[in-house]
Amino acid sequence: MTSATAQADRPLLTIEDVRRAAARLKGIAVRTPLLESEALNARVGGRLLVKAEPLQRTGSFKFRGAYNTISQVEAAAVVAYSSGNHAQGVALAARLLGKKATIVMPADAPRIKLENTKAMGAEVVTYDRFGESREAIGEEIVARTGAALVKPYDDSRIMAGQGTAGLEIAEQARELGVTIDAAAANSSGGGLIAGCGVALREFFPEIELHCAEPAGFDDHARSLSAGERLSNEPGRSSICDALLSPNPGELTFEINRRQLKSGLVVEEALVREAMRAAFRELKLVIEPGGAVALAAALSGILDCRGRTVAVVASGGNVDPALYAEILTEA
Amino acid sequence: MTSATAQADRPLLTIEDVRRAAARLKGIAVRTPLLESEALNARVGGRLLVKAEPLQRTGSFKFRGAYNTISQVEAAAVVAYSSGNHAQGVALAARLLGKKATIVMPADAPRIKLENTKAMGAEVVTYDRFGESREAIGEEIVARTGAALVKPYDDSRIMAGQGTAGLEIAEQARELGVTIDAAAANSSGGGLIAGCGVALREFFPEIELHCAEPAGFDDHARSLSAGERLSNEPGRSSICDALLSPNPGELTFEINRRQLKSGLVVEEALVREAMRAAFRELKLVIEPGGAVALAAALSGILDCRGRTVAVVASGGNVDPALYAEILTEA
The missing domain is CATH 3.40.50.1100 (Rossmann fold)
Incomplete structure (x- = not known):
């Protein structure tokens, strides 16, 4: 580390x-x-x-941190990886602030969290929590699209x-x-x-x-x-x-x-x-x-x-x- | 009527x-x-x-009306009849105001309401909702003890x-x-x-x-x-x-x-x-x-x-x- x-x-x-x-x-x-x-x-x-x-x-x-962060982001789109609550927070904050959101979520996240994230207008990309790295997936999207990464806590x-x-x-x-x-x-x-x-x-x-x-x-x-x-x-x-x-x-x-x-x-x-x-x-x-x-x-x-x-x-x-x-x- | x-x-x-x-x-x-x-x-x-x-x-x-009423009652004890929520409201308000409470409740009220009413220190008297009159039971207690009746709504x-x-x-x-x-x-x-x-x-x-x-x-x-x-x-x-x-x-x-x-x-x-x-x-x-x-x-x-x-x-x-x-x- x-x-x-x-x-x-x-x-x-x-x-x-x-x-x-x-x-x-x-x-x-x-x-x-x-x-x-x-x-x-x-x-x-x-x-x-x-x-x-x-x-x-x-x-x-999670909505608190997501909104506070995204309101200070200049990019037109944001990316986040989350087991679900940060996902929903980012999705809603992005929508309120007029930005596109892509969320990387574990495929086995609670259904209520997956559904709510989609319902708030975010694009959801699922991954295998035991075999894939959510950080790597998130960073790939950032590199490809220019979206800003909204970290779950280390910010x-x-x-x-x-x-x-x-x-x-x-x-x-x-x-x-x-x-x-x-x-x-x-x-x-x-x-x-x-x-x-x-x-x-x-x-x-x-x-x-x-x-x-x-x-x-x-x-x-x-x-x-x-x-x-x-x-x-x-x-x-x-x-x-x-x-x-x-x-x-x-x-x-x-x-x-x-x-x-x-x-x-x-x-x-x-x-x-x-x-x-x-x-x-x-x-x-x-x-x-x-x-x-x-x-x-x-x-x-x-x-x-x-x-x-x-x-x-x-x-x-x-x-x-x-x-x-x-x-x-x- | x-x-x-x-x-x-x-x-x-x-x-x-x-x-x-x-x-x-x-x-x-x-x-x-x-x-x-x-x-x-x-x-x-x-x-x-x-x-x-x-x-x-x-x-x-129900706590709102119960407290507002009991805070204006002079008697040292109160009586109420209730399916449960008024009972709990009266029980807590009476306790906070230092008065004894007796509550007449249907025997088939939800267990959570019966238990909570007792837990707040009230005496609970149960009755058969289909065969007995709660008003009559309440009035009998008032006549016998001098307690003030706290009606559920018509006050x-x-x-x-x-x-x-x-x-x-x-x-x-x-x-x-x-x-x-x-x-x-x-x-x-x-x-x-x-x-x-x-x-x-x-x-x-x-x-x-x-x-x-x-x-x-x-x-x-x-x-x-x-x-x-x-x-x-x-x-x-x-x-x-x-x-x-x-x-x-x-x-x-x-x-x-x-x-x-x-x-x-x-x-x-x-x-x-x-x-x-x-x-x-x-x-x-x-x-x-x-x-x-x-x-x-x-x-x-x-x-x-x-x-x-x-x-x-x-x-x-x-x-x-x-x-x-x-x-x-x-």
Whole structure:
């Protein structure tokens, strides 16, 4: 792996970057609510605030970073590779900004994500997740068409956009009159928690920050412990289709290794239970990869006792058959 | 039926009543978001705004009216009869206000509603919906204990509280810079649309207002056509457990017959499809009785073409097994 490209005199991401992203997204992205339930608070023995990004346009936080990035792109077309949520975010942002979008998606992505991406007017190119390189396919399209590549996380513009979720959490907590003691967000490439962390630390300098990952895809947890970027074993699968990046991003890790206390690792059964809890107590549809940080809080892996803790529910694009299975298995 | 008790010189409900209720609920009730989706807008050929009351405390709008009423009650205890959502609203409002609550609920209410009501600290008394009178049971408890009866709809304080949802819709539409052409809310006793209508007409004097009911429980639709309160045939059942009142309320109808254009009647299959659409496009869990107005809009019964239409998704307390069945049946 190449070494980090951070320059000592210019941080990779500042609160001003996040604020400028928020200004670009104003009136375009949804200011999603910070949900709370008496039952869940009682269960965790603290105050649990859930940022409801399934209610974001395209059903996940990914729209934020995509729009912030594409609004700064000069090319007439964009390309992205994504397991699905970034795909939808890029597709809609490109349409709103009058640009053509081509999305490289795994052939086994959830049908709802493939269909929604096409429905938003993007051209979808599928690939075999176990045999082909999405990066290579994306770069070939860039070379051939002159389109701009919209990376899923390793880009300051993306991180700044995702960070607007954290900025809103901080503002909403202020409106509630509470100080957030700890926060966690699901991580695949690490862009969401990188951006949210920068924003949250600005408001709450003492905040304890974590990323959350499904078991088997704990590259962030291990990388944070080791102090260097480590990869997941290839060939694995997980119900959390949104969180399958092979390793932390280069730029995101440069930020996250400084600001995160640790990575939380959550077994699939707890993720499923968190999805049921969100159905029952929050009336919010969360996809598996969107429910890992919530699962960490509800299971006590992230200790909420006597504290105010914010978690990002990052997306809600789950196929109905899987959701029905999870609802009824308990 | 007794005649309406309206006095010519004092309207049953004014915008000032709703504003005072909003002041009491400020910081207590959730200002629920007004959701929107590209896909649903495209489907209806207009702009469809969905007030997400499943995200309200206790999972339905009923908390609004319950809190507004109980905050004005002097007795140390309250009693309510309810199929479930009013029960939960009263239970939580009473707890927050330091009062004891007894709730009379049908034995066949959804388990989630019975359990949640008990979990909020209320005493639950069940009755047979086909053989016993909930009103009689409630009145007996009032006579015996001195508790104050918190009616489900036929009370100006209840209507004013429910109207705060409409006030928020109007304010949120203003923030979006849009004029609402038409609005619809699910009706059982008619308190929600009575209150919301008063608020919405203040902001949008030309607005077209409707209530929405499931087939077989179309007492409002027929009553509005006839100009007098008509009842449903007894003994019927519906998937929309929240909307089973036998007839329009006396006070609510006095308001609604003046302000509603018509009652929309929706078959169960369309309600189920609306619940699936809300899962897929809004990531919002809506219970059957909460999805009727949305179903009217999505099916074209309420014409949205070229218009901006607001509907209230009024609750989300649905048992997981039923929800799973509905998600997978299409």
